[in-house]
Amino acid sequence: MPLAAHAGYLTASGMGGVMGIKRPFSKATLSALYATPEIYAAKFSAATDRVWAARFISAEDAAAMTRSAQTIDPDKLQAP
Numbered sequence: 537m538p539l540a541a542h543a544g545y546l547t548a549s550g551m552g553g554v555m556g557i558k559r560p561f562s563k564a565t566l567s568a569l570y571a572t573p574e575i576y577a578a579k580f581s582a583a584t585d586r587v588w589a590a591r592f593i594s595a596e597d598a599a600a601m602t603r604s605a606q607t608i609d610p611d612k613l614q615a616p
Contacts, residue, residue, distance in 0.1 A: 537580045539612060566613050573610050580605035
């Protein structure tokens with residue numbers, strides 16, 4: 537689940553010229569999206585289940601990703 541907005545583009549040279557920017561979400565946006573670490577973990581788990589079901593990731597990776605989301609540091613859900 538995103539904690540920031542990401543934007544990017546390819547330069548004329550293609551993949552060797554990828555440029556981008558990351559803008560962390562505001563505290564208000566983070567609170568609206570994920571009021572608690574448990575809500576974040578539940579949304580992350582549901583999204584992980586969808587990409588696993590579509591066979592974009594392995595079952596092992598899905599399990600590891602879900603475990604990681606369940607132990608997210610609450611400070612990561614706060615804007616800098």
